[in-house]
Amino acid sequence: MSAVTSSSDDLWRPADSGGRQEFWEGVHDSKDVDGVSWWQSVPGLSLGLVDSTGLRPDEPIIDVGAGWSTLVDHLLERGCRDLTAIDLSATALQTVRDRLGDAGRQVVLEVADVLDLHPSRRFALWHDRAVHHFLTEADERADYVASLERSLRPGGWLVVATFGPDGPTTCSGLPIVRFTHEELAAQFPGYRLVDTAGEEHETPWGSTQQFTAVLMRRPGGQDSRS
Numbered sequence: 742m743s744a745v746t747s748s749s750d751d752l753w754r755p756a757d758s759g760g761r762q763e764f765w766e767g768v769h770d771s772k773d774v775d776g777v778s779w780w781q782s783v784p785g786l787s788l789g790l791v792d793s794t795g796l797r798p799d800e801p802i803i804d805v806g807a808g809w810s811t812l813v814d815h816l817l818e819r820g821c822r823d824l825t826a827i828d829l830s831a832t833a834l835q836t837v838r839d840r841l842g843d844a845g846r847q848v849v850l851e852v853a854d855v856l857d858l859h860p861s862r863r864f865a866l867w868h869d870r871a872v873h874h875f876l877t878e879a880d881e882r883a884d885y886v887a888s889l890e891r892s893l894r895p896g897g898w899l900v901v902a903t904f905g906p907d908g909p910t911t912c913s914g915l916p917i918v919r920f921t922h923e924e925l926a927a928q929f930p931g932y933r934l935v936d937t938a939g940e941e942h943e944t945p946w947g948s949t950q951q952f953t954a955v956l957m958r959r960p961g962g963q964d965s966r967s
């Protein structure tokens with residue numbers, strides 16, 4: 742696994758799961774949906790990578806650190822029927838629940854910490870946009886991979902997007918880690934890199950943020966090439 746460095750090591754950050762939950766609940770409690778830099782009405786980068794997997798609509802997908810992202814809305818529109826989104830913020834997930842209404846009754850929305858995820862079943866695709874890059878400590882990144890391993894089935898797909906090397910050095914006032922495609926792929930040893938992508942995300946107030954994304958596949962299952 743390649744070394745990663747946070748460019749803002751001296752910034753305050755929540756130390757444990759309770760602190761993280763309080764912090765992110767506070768963020769979502771105090772903002773409108775389009776009052777956060779990461780808001781996008783259409784998550785084009787993510788959807789492009791998810792679409793390219795060719796997953797069947799009945800296969801289970803999890804969006805970790807989903808916040809009030811519209812990814813589940815767009816996947817529902819595509820006919821996906823087995824969707825789960827988790828986040829530390831109950832407020833964010835309630836916003837999604839209210840927005841989806843009846844159409845999204847079957848979407849599972851759960852308050853959970855991605856660093857300590859113990860799902861009762863495994864998913865065919867794990868999606869993360871703008872969560873992994875908050876993990877500035879090696880033990881947190883190890884916990885994330887452990888949650889991923891418990892949650893993704895063999896042959897399952899991994900879509901992860903973080904700030905790129907020219908992206909911001911903080912998000913919501915927290916330090917983050919920026920990744921090249923190679924550095925990001927190296928976070929998931931043993932997984933096969935299938936595709937890379939990126940975008941200049943336009944924030945609601947018109948600035949841009951560089952994102953790096955990878956599509957990877959867990960060995961085993963139907964993926965006989967790894």
Ligand SMILES: C[S@@+](CC[C@H](N)C(=O)[O-])C[C@H]1O[C@@H](n2cnc3c(N)ncnc32)[C@H](O)[C@@H]1O
Nearest residue numbers: 765779806807808810828829830854855870871
């Ligand atoms: C920058 S936002 C991105 C939200 C969403 N993925 C998107 O693209 O719109 C980060 C999200 O991750 C959530 N989060 C942060 N740390 C988390 C953790 N350890 N477990 C679960 N969710 C977390 C936050 O509450 C927030 O909703």
